[in-house]
Amino acid sequence: MTAVRSTMATPDFDNDLGDSDDYETDLELEEPEVVQQEYDPVSEMTRLYRSVCRRTGVVPASTFLRHLTASELNMDHYGLGPLGTKCIATALKMSTFIETLSLEDNWMTGEGGVYMADMLKENPSITDISNRYLEELNLSGNEFSEVGGGFMGAGIGANETITALNLSWNHLRLKGVFALCRGLRSNNTLQWLDVSWNGFDDEGASGLATVLKYNEVLTYLDLTNNRISTRGAMKMAKALCINKTLHTLKLGKNPIGMDGSLQLLKAVRSNEESGMHVLDLTDVLLSQEFLDLYTVVQQERPHFSVVYGGVGQDLGWMVNDKKHLKRDPMQVFQDYIYKNHTRVITVFQSFNRGDRDRVTREAFKKGIKTAKIPLAPHEIEHMLDVLDSDGDGMISYGDVMAGQKELFKKKREEEWKKYTEVLEERRRRRQVKEKLEGAMDVLDKEPRSAEAWIRALQRMKHKQMTPSRSSTRSGSRLGLGRSDSRARSPSPAGTTDETKQVTRTKTPQLMSVVGNVWKKAHPN
Incomplete structure (x- = not known):
């Protein structure tokens, strides 16, 4: 077979197009532009918080979600517990908004204290928005005990932003207290610390005294009711001889004694560079020597004051000035x-x-x-x-x-109390009068009962009562007057028996009524 050769010419596309501009087009193939989404810290915190809540089985707190961008967050008495605290602490690691956080009375226990301490260690690194940090933290009443206190101390030592911390009512003692003192040695920002109503004891006071010797930031320290005795107060006094920045020290309701309080005041006076303004010694036993020295210190430093008052003070001049004891x-x-x-x-x-x-x-x-x-x-x-x-x-x-x-x-309450007392007294007198009138009616009908009653009254053990005068008055007042000869003559035998018979029947009831009347009329 002879091959048939195609006579159709194959088009030369390259030559046809050539360099002609007739085939130019505006359609150009471009790479799609990738849109960079801006980082949203609030959305990220919300996502992280909900994620941790799901994993731990905790119901998310709407209050927390609504206040993520607020400068203050108050969640006191929410009953978060350790797991709820974990969720919030995890989210707060990313917070750059909240400056003041209050989580009082949330049953965190030691486990919750660990989570909060871990949160305090975190240092925010976001720089494309206003870089604001947590400054005030209220964790009072959460029962951190030794475990939570230990981790909290580590958190305070690592944190570089917090200025105010409330750890009162947290069962802090022993190892927890020592860890807290170690953290305070490393912290250079904390100015306000409340650790009242814990168990620091003398050892904890000694640890804090060591901190105060070198700390140049802390201005407010509350150690109220921490079982600190005279020995602990002596340690604090040595620190006050050196410290220059502490403004307020509260040691009230501690058994530091008269010697302890006196040494504290002497320490303040001896330190010419002391910044002390307020020394709180509420319910602490003071001596006259303390008060005399306090008068001198006030003349030297008018800005300095001691807060004292309460039970058990050895204040002779107050006792002698009786008119000042009870007035408001x-x-x-x-x-x-x-x-x-x-x-x-x-x-x-x-x-x-x-x-x-x-x-x-x-x-x-x-x-x-x-x-x-x-x-x-x-x-x-x-x-x-x-x-x-x-x-x-x-x-x-x-x-x-x-x-x-x-x-x-207070005045209205006192006036109302006096008014009710007057009404009660009037009611009591009215009842006494009614009983006395009833007794008089009975005595008018039964004169022999009256004679028995009068003799009984004469035997009553009221030393200030004169028998003859009382019997005469009683008889005349009740309308039972008799001639003097009859009243003073001895009763015949029959009368005595009859009187005994009356006494066994109606006289006991009569004696009960009239005797009560007599006692109320003569209380002494």
Whole structure:
């Protein structure tokens, strides 16, 4: 077979196209642009929090989710428990918004303390948004005990942002306290620490004293009710001889004794560079020597004050000045206002010309002395403690008005109590009168019972009662008068038997009624 050769020419595409521009097009193949999504810390925190909640079987807290971007977060008394604390602590590691966190009374226990300590160690590294850190943390009432306290100490040592920490009511003792002291040695930011109502004991006080010798940041330390004795107070006193920055030290409700309190005051006086303003010794036994030295220290340092008061004080000058023992300082302040025909706001503003709304404790104290309001030093301190309820050292006009309202409320309660007592006394007297009238009716009908009753009254053991006068008065008052000869003549035998018979029947009831009447009329 002869092959058939195609006569169709094969097109030369390359030649046809050539370099002609007639075939140019606007369609160009471009690589798709990848859109970079901006990092959202809130979404990431929400995702992480929900994820941890699912794994642990915890119901997410809507309050926490709603306040992720807030500067303050308060979740007191939510009953988080250790697992709920774990979920929140995990999410808070990424937080760059929350500065103040309060988780009081959430049953965290030691396990929850571990999670919170781990959170404190984290250092946020996000720099593309405002870099803000957790500054205030309230973890009081969570029963951290030794385990939680140990990890919390490590967390405090690693944290570089927190300035205020509340660990009160957490059963901190022994190893937990020592770990906390080690953490405080490494921390350079904490200024406000509340570890009241724990079990620091003298050993813990010694550890804190070592911290205070070298710490140059801490200004507020609350060690109220920590079983610290005189030995622990002596250790703290040695630290106060060196420390320059501590502003407020609270050691109230500790058995430090008169020697311990005196050494603390001597330490403050001996340190010329001391920054101490307030030494709280509430319910601590003080001596007259302490009070004498305190007067001298106040003259040398007008800004320094000691808070004291309560039971068991050895204050001889207070005992001798009996008129100052039971009066209310707020009532004295109010009486001064009434007597001088002025107003609270006028007196308050005269205490501090610079700030019309707030004054310091010292300015308030000086104003009371300048105005010559008749208050003793301990009464002024008591009044300031009541007004300065938040312990910030400042007294506001609102605090004074609140104290005045409390005074009026107390007065109304006292007046109501007196009124109810008057009503009760009237009711009692009315009942006594009714019983006495009933007894008189019975005696009028049965004269021999009356004679038996009179003789019985004469035998009653009331030494201040004169028998002859009482019997005469009783008989005449009840309308049972007899001639003197008959009343003084001996009773015949028959009368005696009959009297005994009456006594066995109705006289016991009669004696009970009239005897009670007599006792109420003659209580002594």
